[in-house]
Amino acid sequence: MITSLDNSLLRLARAVRDGKSQEFIFVEGLRLCEEALRSGLPIEAVIVSNELAQKETAAALLPELSRAAKRVASVSEKLLGSISYTKTPQGIVLLASRPESNQDHFAGGQKENPLIVLMHRINNPVNVGAILRTAEAAGATGAIATENTSDPFSPKSLRGAMGSAFRLPIWYGPTYAAAVGWCSQRGIHTVCADVHAATTYSEIDWARPSALIFGPESSGLSREELAAASEAVRIPMGGAAESLNVAVAAGILLYEAARQRPSEGSVRR
Missing domain, CATH: 3.30.1330.30 (Ribosomal protein L30/S12)
Known part of the structure; x- marks a missing residue:
């Protein structure tokens, strides 16, 4: 003792x-x-x-x-x-x-038709954990947290993820450019969440290999960061609300992707 x-x-x-x-x-x-x-x-x-x-x-x-x-x-x-x-x-x-979270280990855990969550400059570990938990539940194949994002294995993130951080392949620490470039090189369609986008999230094809990109709630992704992605989508909102919590937004997009991927069999229906 x-x-x-x-x-x-x-x-x-x-x-x-x-x-x-x-x-x-x-x-x-x-x-x-x-x-x-x-x-x-x-x-x-x-x-x-x-x-x-x-x-x-x-x-x-x-x-x-x-x-x-x-x-x-x-x-x-x-x-x-x-x-x-x-x-x-x-x-x-x-x-x-500490679970392995390097590029090679992450790549080895990806399936033929990946659905990836990419978190950039998300500094609240509670949101990081909630996104990981939702990603696993929606059938995502992995998550990327850039070097400017809270550690997905910090105590607060782990509590929010409720075990998902132990099971979901995670790549932690790349630059934003490296993460988006890695996806592009593998034919993975990169989609940013942006409140000013012309296209709504339900109008695009999520059945193809996809990576959902989420930035900070306060400022969103920069013009350069948005331009690096394949396209951007928005979530329609009513009332005076200007934005959603990033974990909530991730859940909406992830489950739309899951809805369009019935053959994956990763989400219980």
């Missing part, structure tokens, strides 16, 4: 939580820890509170996590709170190897 705030494992956990270590990811809560376990990620350590260890809700999962992890440590609720990312600690933290 760990009793010191300055314990080396707790120091490592705080470093991973704060993004100071890129070797591991910080996973918190029983549900998300189970998702990480089921995904097959190598688990470096499990840190669990004495209180949670006594609860029936954790009885089935903790032995599995203990067998999979290199290190297992029990701590008091107070010590767990010192490493927790949430205001209300959930009783368990897991440190796992």
Whole structure:
């Protein structure tokens, strides 16, 4: 049992939580820890509170996590709170190897008719996580997060993705030009979401290989960024609303793409 705030494992956990270590990811809560376990990620350590260890809700999962992890440590609720990312600690933290997110690994996970989400300059990790979760649910084959986008494996993004970041092929860190160029070279039609576009999202062919590009809510994509894509589409809006939350917009476009791809069989109907 760990009793010191300055314990080396707790120091490592705080470093991973704060993004100071890129070797591991910080996973918190029983549900998300189970998702990480089921995904097959190598688990470096499990840190669990004495209180949670006594609860029936954790009885089935903790032995599995203990067998999979290199290190297992029990701590008091107070010590767990010192490493927790949430205001209300959930009783368990897991440190796992960071999933592969390079170009080669991403490319290897693509199907013959890919449907990709490309996130550029989206700085809210909650939105990044929500987009990943929606992308998986809509049958997307992968996601690209450019170097100017929040880390899809940060604690907040992981919480928002609810396990999707462990299963969906992700390419993290390319420049916008490199990501769009990669798609173009492979015949993937790149489509930007833009409030000023003349074409609405339901008017185009989503059944072909496609990449949906989403930029920041505040400023949108620049003229140069829009010009680099194959085309742009808008979502019709009523009232005085000028824009939608980017995760909501992603959901609308992704499900239109899924609707036009009945043969893919990736979305339960």
